[in-house]
Amino acid sequence: MTRGAWTQGARLEAAAVRVERQLHRHGVADARRFAVRTEARAIVVAILGFAVGLAGGAVGFWGRAVPVWEGASVGAAGIAVTASVTLAAAAVSYRLAWRDPRQAWLQGVTRSRRAWMTAALAISLAGVFGMLQWMLFHAASLIWPGAAVDTLTATMIVALVAGCSGYTAFTLAAHVTATRLVLLLFAVVATGFTVSVVTTRDDTWYQLNFSELGGRGGATAAVFNATLILAGGVTALLALYLLTSLEAWARTEPRVTRARSLIVYGVFLVLAACFIGAALVPVTFSQVGHNIFAIGMAVVFGALLLGLRWVLPCLPRAMLVLAVAVATGILFSASLFWVGYYTLATHEMVCAGLVVGWLLLFTRTLAAAERADSAAATEASPAEQADS
Known part of the structure; x- marks a missing residue:
């Protein structure tokens, strides 16, 4: 191989390496942007979850003392709202996960497979969060048997639980x-x-x-x-x-x-x-x-x-x-x-x-x-x- 040919080949290979490194830098930058956007979206989801819990609690608990457990209680509402918000937040977050360069392989997954993957993740997270709420409220009922709270307190508890569940579920499902x-x-x-x-x-x-x-x-x-x-x-x-x-x-x-x-x-x-x-x-x-x-x-x-x-x-x-x-x-x-x-x-x-x-x-x-x-x-x- 002549010196000129070797030099030309080396230049092409060096150029390819520079392009690859540049693409890597772009991938890192895109991953960081995705992380920032995920955090921002999770905050929005938390606010929406809080609003849903606030509205549902105000309607369901208006003008009465609400038991912590048993019947139409804070616990029952908290479990229902937690499971619902978690299910929605996790499903939306996982559907957006393909935009993360680290999870770009999700783009090649068929629509039907992606659907059951989303369902498996979202339903499992909703089940875990719902059962955790069940354990927390059940433990509260054992510590304070027969306890009841006013409408505002009951509503705020449900709203906070919904907001925290939405934020946590969205961030967890964003990068699996x-x-x-x-x-x-x-x-x-x-x-x-x-x-x-x-x-x-x-x-x-x-x-x-x-x-x-x-x-x-x-x-x-x-x-x-x-x-x-x-x-x-x-x-x-x-x-x-x-x-x-x-x-x-x-x-x-x-x-x-x-x-x-x-x-x-x-x-x-x-x-x-x-x-x-x-x-x-x-x-x-x-x-x-x-x-x-x-x-x-x-x-x-x-x-x-x-x-x-x-x-x-x-x-x-x-x-x-x-x-x-x-x-x-x-x-x-x-x-x-x-x-x-x-x-x-x-x-x-x-x-x-x-x-x-x-x-x-x-x-x-x-x-x-x-x-x-x-x-x-x-x-x-x-x-x-x-x-x-």
């Missing part, structure tokens, strides 16, 4: 990640099971397992089974985010093949189906059918943990060792149940803690590895050009 979905999954299960435990009339359920809460009928079973369905929706959404993250990592890591990404995607879709199946087939309807979904969930997840070194061998060694340790912990807990030391409910709580902890570390490790490899590839480009 796999790690945040794991936290949302934990919040759904924790709040739903807590409400189910508090409302049950069977004081001996813990001697059996959590599934007993979903087979007793009434409000307890409705909340428990709805929680499992919401958990299934969040898990399906998590599966899609993990697939997207793995596909992005595959651009710089050749060991992350399409087949391996689809294995992880398929595992989490099966887990989502098991959640929903366990809700649709309660223990009182079919013990065998319910156990197929419950045990199937444990088997599939355990297989992922034990096979992680072959599914994603590019993960850090510490993460692979942790997967085996978590699988061992689950098996050890199961052995304590089999010998009668643990009840099944205790075993389920131990397993839930281990699984959520591992999922949090897995998603964070996956995101960190993806960012590290992308940064290394970007830094390698100027060095390669200098060597040439």
Whole structure:
């Protein structure tokens, strides 16, 4: 190659690098602008939520003393307004999320898939916020039994709850990640099971397992089974985010093949189906059918943990060792149940803690590895050009 030709090629490559860096700077600037706009919109949503709560409270509570709990109370209004405002705010915010350069992949999602993604996120957040309000107002009724407040106080409580819920839901839905979905999954299960435990009339359920809460009928079973369905929706959404993250990592890591990404995607879709199946087939309807979904969930997840070194061998060694340790912990807990030391409910709580902890570390490790490899590839480009 002649000197002139080499110089021309080097100039073209240097120009390409400058363009890429400029685009990166523009992307960072756009991401910051999106964050600022999201904050401004969240404030507007909070004001609108406050206004809705104010108007609804004034109409519903006008001219009377309002009980904190029981009947047409502050608690009932707070739960209804919180769930409604959260549902609307989260849906609108998530529909705007594609404008964030960090979430530009959402533009390529089909309309039907985007609809169920939005529904899964918004309904789950509304369920969590609604159950949190239920717990807060129920606790208030236990501390101050029979308490009642005047119209202005009741209205302001509902308005403040609506404003805070709208702001929080809008900001959370604006930037969804796999790690945040794991936290949302934990919040759904924790709040739903807590409400189910508090409302049950069977004081001996813990001697059996959590599934007993979903087979007793009434409000307890409705909340428990709805929680499992919401958990299934969040898990399906998590599966899609993990697939997207793995596909992005595959651009710089050749060991992350399409087949391996689809294995992880398929595992989490099966887990989502098991959640929903366990809700649709309660223990009182079919013990065998319910156990197929419950045990199937444990088997599939355990297989992922034990096979992680072959599914994603590019993960850090510490993460692979942790997967085996978590699988061992689950098996050890199961052995304590089999010998009668643990009840099944205790075993389920131990397993839930281990699984959520591992999922949090897995998603964070996956995101960190993806960012590290992308940064290394970007830094390698100027060095390669200098060597040439």
